[in-house]
Amino acid sequence: MAKKPPPSFPTREQIATFIRESPVPVGKREVARAFSITGNDRMLLKKVLRELESDGTIDRGRKRKVAKPGSLPEIAVVEVTEIDSDGEPVGAPAVWKEPGKPPRILLAPDRPGSPSVATGERVLARLRRVGPNLYEGRVIRKLGGPANRVLGVYDLSGDGGVLRPTDRKHRQEYRIEKRDAAGAKPGDLVLAEIIRAPRLGLHSARVIELLGSTGNPRSISLISIYTNDIPTEFPAAALEQAEKAKPVALGKRKDLRGIPLVTIDGADARDFDDAVFAEPDPDPANPGGWHLMVAIADVAHYVRPGDALDKSAFERGNSVYFPDRVVPMLPEALSNDLCSLRPHEDRACMAVHMWVDARGRKLKHRFVRGLMRSAARLTYEQAQAAMDGRPDETTTPLLDSVLKPLYGAYKALDEARRARGTLELDLAERQVVLGEDGRVAAIRLRDRFDSHKLIEEFMILANVCAAETIESLRLPCMYRVHDEPDPEKLEGLREVLHGIEVNLARGQVITPKQFNGILRQVKDGPNEQMVNQLVLRSQAQAVYSPDNLGHFGLALQRYAHFTSPIRRYSDLLVHRALIRGLKLGTGALSDEELPRFNEMGEHISITERRAAHAERDAIDRFVTAFMADRVGASFEGRINGVTRFGLFVTLDETGADGFIPIRTLPADYYDHDEAHHRLIGRARGLTLTMGDRVEVRLAEADQVTGGLLFELLGGGTQGAAGGPLTGKRSVRKLQRGKPPAARGKGGRQGGKKAPKRGR
16 A cells, blocks of 8 residues: 655645646756655655656656646747747747647847747747746757858958858858958958858858948948848840830720820839829719729730749849839839830820719729820929929929819828728838938938828729729739738737727727727827837738738728739739730730739738838838947937837837847836736836837947847836736846845846847
8 A cells, every 4th residue: 555645745736736837847856846855755756756747647858857748848949930020039849749739939039129030940949938838938049050141241350351240130250261251351241151160169151242341331222132132133034025125006005195194203213103194074974073094004015924024023023122222023124114104205004994973982994905105204292292382394284184183083082081991000101311422311201291192092993993803804813912900919909908998899890990990099199109009010911812801901892903013013913814804915814824823922922021121121221320320329219119028119300210128227127018018117116118208328220230229218107116917927137137135145236237239
């Protein structure tokens, strides 16, 4: 008969509960210490642990440590599955054989504000359970070795050189022998090939391409181009095909040259692929209604399915726009010439006639393939100035006959948009202004006029017409899909709104109008910026797909991109489908393309995200270059993101984004209240919430990686000191972070430490 355990010995259930609730797997020693088990009782503990393992109550893993069934080991291989809305990598176990979904693993970034790893990479990480099916992970090392090539800045070091990568998540520096430097000078931007990976010391690399000096302002966008693998060179066959292209004759096309179509674009626009026209509808059955036209460059005439131009355009997916250059989807012979609707030149086009009533509701539409001649190239500022009573020599003759009807039609479309209830987010866009020397002269918020909105509404209506027509023809359509918000994200938003006494009701179908009502409630209040950001983050990402899910943000049942085939491959596919279905001539969608729509949708969605990331990265790098000589200066800003590792801040003056590492916050323990997007100091009660106004000092502007680091000078709210929030994640300060009572005898006391450069 088994010997009964002594009274002081924990029960079997107590031991099992301790193991289940431990954030990390534990060994016999940790269990014994927790229950003060000593002497011969250790043998009894060993027997109990064996029984718990045999009946499946616990699992035994690495180094004989135990945990509840399905728990991850303390150290495991993790595959990165996504980058979340805060820019933090999220992963899952590389091997998962248990039933059900694998746990989520939140990975700490190597560099504040930048993911340490990219989607698809595998890392070795130290794990800690922080909730049901949720772990935190600290990356120990990447697996599989670094990429074969690396972009970086060359500098001298000892008897050779050293390469510092421009990628924020690439921490490894590389030694370059003199014979492998290819004539690089200190400060040169170079592309290098990794040639050796020694067990100790720096890896070695060999320069294979000199890209210019980092002192040249054009190197800024070049870094973003190379870092994001943006194709820059066209195949010779594509260039040859573009150079041989000729202007189009009228032939069987509709002659639209007598219609005063105009282009309205940004002052810095390099290509003009859409033109607009409007007039009052003469039909007495449509009083107050309008006849509108949108004409788009006929790219499908020049780029045929499967030819050299088509293959290179598909590879790129879209054009990529930087402050100092464009990486076009099509060679300049097309994008800046034959497919650009330049004023007073005959150009092939696809056009749509649209008729709307006085309230902007579409009555009918008709597509034609035509030949047009733009009456003028206008800028947004120029068109708006004319309507505001300041016409110039170009707009004066167009004011009554062209511009006023355009604005009249726009007002009708705007009324229809408001009635439909599209999502109305108030988000500013930064504009980098370059001087004649190519350096940043200013960073400012981009102006937004009614002329911008006019073009947007005309294009949206044309896109709707394209989707409706292709669908009616029973042909595949490359829809622009924006799905409804994810229920989990909505629940997080609902919690935050509840905390500021704003209601987002449960149990009803969510619509953009409901979001707009919430945004109106917080407008001009202290929570306006925070709520705008959170509503944006709650939205699904728009993608291209042949499966129509509608467009939630625009409150439209069907939507496709038709208006920019010069710069978006999706629009070219839409043009081809229209040409095929309406029998408008050559350049139609081919039989070979029909079964590939799913694959093509996925590809161009990826290239779109790649381009957007490259454009944001370049803007960040230009802003960092602009801020580099202002290190030490103080700025006003607003918290736009809160993570376990610190705060993201956007400056008022420039819109620059930077990071405040948690180690530099006023000395305290900070609890991360994830649901309410805030950090709360335990000892002093300082609360820092998304949307809070703050004053910061610029501590570092790293021009190689394009990152800004700030130190907090003031802001947030001072609440009552107290213990940790129940059920919230506790964040331990890495520097100066422990309250005095928590420090051991050997703890560091006082003394301000400058923040480390975060990479």
